[in-house]
Amino acid sequence: MRKLIRTVFLVDLLQGLWVTLRNQHPKHIYTEQYPAQRPKVAERFRGAPRLNINPDTGETLCIGCNLCALACPENLIVVGTERDPKTNRKVLTTFTYDTSRCMFCGLCEDACPVDALELTQDFELASYTREGQIWDRQMLEEGPRPTQYRS
Amino acid sequence: MAGSTFLDSSELVLNMGPQHPSTHGVLRVILKLDGEKVIGTECVIGYLHRGVEKIGENRTYVQFAPYVDRMDYVAAVSNGLGYCLAVEKLLSVEAPPRAQVTRVILTELNRIASHLLWLGTHALDIGAITPLFYTLREREEVLKIFEKYCGARLTTHAFRIGGLQYELYDGFEEDVAKFCDMFLPKVDEYEELLTDNRIWVERLKGVGILTAEQCKAYGVTGPVLRAAGVAWDLRKAQPYSGYEQYDFDIPIRQNGDTFDRYIVRMEEMRQSVRIIRQALERIEPGPIMAKVPKVIKPPVGEVYVSIEAPKGELGYFIVSDGSTQPYRVRVRPPSFVNLQALDQMCRGALVADVVAIIGTIDIVLGEVDR
Amino acid sequence: MADEQKPESSPEPVAGTPGDAKAIPPKPPAASPTSAAKPHAPKAPAVMATTPWESSLTELLKSHFGDSITEFSSYLGQNFLVVRPEAVNAVLEFLKLEADFDYLVDITAVDYPKRAERFDLIYILYSYSRNERIRVKTMIPDGYRPKSATSVHLGADWLEREVFDMFGIEFDGHPHMKRILLPDEWQGHPLRKDYSILDVDRRWVQENLGIEVGQ
Numbered sequence: 150m151r152k153l154i155r156t157v158f159l160v161d162l163l164q165g166l167w168v169t170l171r172n173q174h175p176k177h178i179y180t181e182q183y184p185a186q187r188p189k190v191a192e193r194f195r196g197a198p199r200l201n202i203n204p205d206t207g208e209t210l211c212i213g214c215n216l217c218a219l220a221c222p223e224n225l226i227v228v229g230t231e232r233d234p235k236t237n238r239k240v241l242t243t244f245t246y247d248t249s250r251c252m253f254c255g256l257c258e259d260a261c262p263v264d265a266l267e268l269t270q271d272f273e274l275a276s277y278t279r280e281g282q283i284w285d286r287q288m289l290e291e292g293p294r295p296t297q298y299r300s
Numbered sequence: 301m302a303g304s305t306f307l308d309s310s311e312l313v314l315n316m317g318p319q320h321p322s323t324h325g326v327l328r329v330i331l332k333l334d335g336e337k338v339i340g341t342e343c344v345i346g347y348l349h350r351g352v353e354k355i356g357e358n359r360t361y362v363q364f365a366p367y368v369d370r371m372d373y374v375a376a377v378s379n380g381l382g383y384c385l386a387v388e389k390l391l392s393v394e395a396p397p398r399a400q401v402t403r404v405i406l407t408e409l410n411r412i413a414s415h416l417l418w419l420g421t422h423a424l425d426i427g428a429i430t431p432l433f434y435t436l437r438e439r440e441e442v443l444k445i446f447e448k449y450c451g452a453r454l455t456t457h458a459f460r461i462g463g464l465q466y467e468l469y470d471g472f473e474e475d476v477a478k479f480c481d482m483f484l485p486k487v488d489e490y491e492e493l494l495t496d497n498r499i500w501v502e503r504l505k506g507v508g509i510l511t512a513e514q515c516k517a518y519g520v521t522g523p524v525l526r527a528a529g530v531a532w533d534l535r536k537a538q539p540y541s542g543y544e545q546y547d548f549d550i551p552i553r554q555n556g557d558t559f560d561r562y563i564v565r566m567e568e569m570r571q572s573v574r575i576i577r578q579a580l581e582r583i584e585p586g587p588i589m590a591k592v593p594k595v596i597k598p599p600v601g602e603v604y605v606s607i608e609a610p611k612g613e614l615g616y617f618i619v620s621d622g623s624t625q626p627y628r629v630r631v632r633p634p635s636f637v638n639l640q641a642l643d644q645m646c647r648g649a650l651v652a653d654v655v656a657i658i659g660t661i662d663i664v665l666g667e668v669d670r
Numbered sequence: 671m672a673d674e675q676k677p678e679s680s681p682e683p684v685a686g687t688p689g690d691a692k693a694i695p696p697k698p699p700a701a702s703p704t705s706a707a708k709p710h711a712p713k714a715p716a717v718m719a720t721t722p723w724e725s726s727l728t729e730l731l732k733s734h735f736g737d738s739i740t741e742f743s744s745y746l747g748q749n750f751l752v753v754r755p756e757a758v759n760a761v762l763e764f765l766k767l768e769a770d771f772d773y774l775v776d777i778t779a780v781d782y783p784k785r786a787e788r789f790d791l792i793y794i795l796y797s798y799s800r801n802e803r804i805r806v807k808t809m810i811p812d813g814y815r816p817k818s819a820t821s822v823h824l825g826a827d828w829l830e831r832e833v834f835d836m837f838g839i840e841f842d843g844h845p846h847m848k849r850i851l852l853p854d855e856w857q858g859h860p861l862r863k864d865y866s867i868l869d870v871d872r873r874w875v876q877e878n879l880g881i882e883v884g885q
Contacts, residue, residue, distance in 0.1 A: 164496065179437050255452075346853070519775065603745070640828045
C-alpha cells in the first residue's frame with residue numbers, strides 16, 4: 150500500500166527534486182572563476198621549480214652537489230659546475246630542468262641539502278614549444294612569468 | 301516459417317570504445333549481439349600501457365614510488381601505501397605509530413574520493429547527471445586536504461618508504477574532522493537522490509550478477525566480492541598499518557548485482573568516515589620516519605604484500621637482488637583482474653546494461669594497462 | 671635520439687652480483703649526458719635467507735606429491751613451495767580442492783637470463799577459509815610450455831596472457847594465447863631482462879603510428 154502511494158504520488162521524484170532545490174542555494178557555489186580570479190594554492194604545493202637566491206648577497210644558494218640530479222627518477226636535471234681555482238670549491242655554472250618530463254614528485258626538493266631547489270606555488274607552466282619547457286638557470290631563478298588575464 | 305532468412309541468424313559484432321565516454325578511459329569492448337542481447341564480449345586493453353613494471357626495474361626503490369601513483373590515479377594514496385608497505389616488509393622495518401595513523405587517515409580519505417568519483421561517473425552513465433556535480437564537489441574537499449598535506453592533489457606521492465616525508469600541517473585534524481561532519485549528511489543526500497529513484501533501481505537491480513562462487517573463480521575482490529555476500533576485506537583479514545585497532549564493519553549484500561554493489565560502496569564510505577574519526581583521536585606526537593638507510597638496499601629476497609585498495613586487492617610482488625633497484629616489481633592490479641569478469645557479467649544483458657556493468661566494476665584503465 | 675641507447679647489462683640471477691648499469695632514459699636535447707650509473711660495492715654472494723616451512727599442509731603435500739615438490743620454505747613469514755614444472759597444475763588443483771586455496775591471486779614470472787632454467791613462474795594463492803597465502807614457484811627453461819591453469823582457476827586466463835605478453839612464456843592448453851597489453855603484432859617481450867627499457871618494436875611504431883621512435 151505504502152509502495153503504491155509512493156508510486157502514484159511520485160515521491161521518489163519529488164524527493165530528488167527537493168535535494169537539487171536545496172543545493173541551488175548560492176552558498177553551494179563552488180566554481181572557481183579561474184583566469185579572472187587566481188586560485189590560492191596550498192603552501193606545500195609542488196609546482197614550478199625555482200633555484201633560490203640568497204637575498205642578502207644575490208648569489209645562488211646552490212652548491213652544485215648534483216644530489217637533485219641523482220634523486221630525480223626521470224633524470225631531467227643537469228647540473229653544470231666548475232671548480233673555482235682560488236677557493237677550490239665547486240661553483241654552479243649551468244642548471245637545466247626539463248619541466249616537460251617532470252612529474253612534480255618532489256624528490257629533488259627533498260634531496261637538496263641547502264634548500265636551493267624548491268618546487269613553488271606557481272602552477273602556470275604552459276608553453277608554446279617543447280623547448281620552452283626546458284628551463285635554464287636564469288628562468289629557474291627568476292620564475293615563470295605567465296600572462297595575467299583580467300576580466 | 302518456411303526456410304530461414306538472413307534475419308534469423310543476425311549476430312551483430314559491435315565495437316564499443318576505445319574512445320567511448322562510458323568506458324571510463326580507453327577500454328575497447330567488442331560485443332557480440334543477438335538483437336539487443338549480449339551473447340559475448342571481448343575486452344581489448346593496453347591502450348594506456350606504460351610499462352610501469354619495467355620502469356620499476358630501472359629505478360631505485362625511492363625513485364619508483366612516484367610512478368605507482370600513476371597506475372590507479374584516482375586512488376594514488378592507496379597505491380603508494382601498498383608499495384611502501386612492500387618495501388618496508390623487504391627491509392623488515394615498520395613505520396612509527398604516528399605515520400601509520402596518518403597513513404590510515406589519508407588512505408581512507410582516498411577511498412572516499414575514489415568511491416565518490418565512481419558514484420558520479422556511474423550515475424552519469426546511467427543517466428543521472430546531478431550526482432556527478434555533488435560528488436565532485438565533495439571530492440574537491442578531499443583533494444584540498446591532500447594538497448595542503450603533501451602539495452599535490454591527484455598523484456600525491458604522500459608516503460615514503462619507512463614513514464612520511466611531510467609532517468602534518470597545522471589544522472590538519474580540524475580540516476579532516478570538518479570534512480567528516482560535512483560528508484556524512486552528503487552521503488544520505490546521494491542516497492536520497494538515487495536509492496529510491498525508480499529509474500536507478502530499474503536500471504541496476506538484477507543487472508550484472510556475479511555470485512560468490514564466480515567471484516572466487518575469477519579472483520574478483522573488493523566491493524564486487526562483498527556485494528556477493530563474502531565478508532572479506534584485507535583490512536580485517538590480514539590487517540596492515542594498524543587497521544586491527546579500528547572498529548569498523550564490512551558492509552555486505554547478498555544478491556551480487558549492480559544495485560548491491562552500489563549500496564556496498566555507499567556503506568563503505570560511511571565506514572571510512574568511522575575509521576577516520578577513530579584515527580583522528582589516535583594521532584600522537586612522535587617521529588614520522590622509521591630508521592631507514594639513506595640508500596635503500598633490501599636484502600636478497602621476495603615478498604608479496606597486498607592491501608585493500610578502493611577497487612579490491614592491490615598487491616605488490618617485489619624481488620630484490622640486494623641492489624638499490626628492484627629486480628622485479630609485479631603489481632597485482634585489482635581493476636585488471638576484476639575486469640576479467642566482465643564477460644561473465646554481460647552475458648544475457650542488454651547493450652545498455654553493458655555501460656552499467658562497466659561502471660559498476662569500477663575500473664581505472666591506468667591500472668588495468670599499467 | 672633513437673640510437674642513443676645504453677644496453678642494459680642484465681643483473682646476475684641469484685648470486686646478486688651487481689651489474690646493473692642503469693639504462694638512461696632519453697635526455698632532453700639540451701642536456702649533456704651525465705652518468706647515472708651507480709657504483710656498487712661487490713659483496714658476498716647473497717641468497718634469499720629462507721627458513722624451512724613445516725606444517726600439516728606441507729606434510730600432506732609431501733605425502734601426496736613426494737619428489738615433485740622440491741622445497742618448502744618461508745621468507746619473512748611468507749610461505750612458498752617450489753614445484754617441478756610438470757606437476758604445477760596437479761599441485762594447484764590439489765591445493766584448491768583439498769586445502770581450500772580457492773583464490774588465485776596472481777601469476778607472474780621473473781627472468782633470470784643466466785640461469786639454465788631461465789624463468790621463475792610464480793602462482794600466488796590465497797585461501798578464504800584458512801586466511802592464508804602461499805606461493806607456488808616453479809623454474810622453467812626458455813621455450814618450455816607450462817600447462818595452463820585455466821582449467822583449475824578461471825581467473826588464470828588474463829594473468830597467463832599477460833605473462834605470455836611480457837615474458838614470452840606460452841601456456842599449453844590456454845583458450846586464446848595471445849598478447850593482452852601490447853598490440854598483437856608486436857615483436858619482443860618487454861619484461862625479459864635482455865629487453866632494454868629503451869627498446870621498442872621500431873617497425874610496429876613506424877607502420878602503425880607513422881613516427882620515428884623517440885619523437
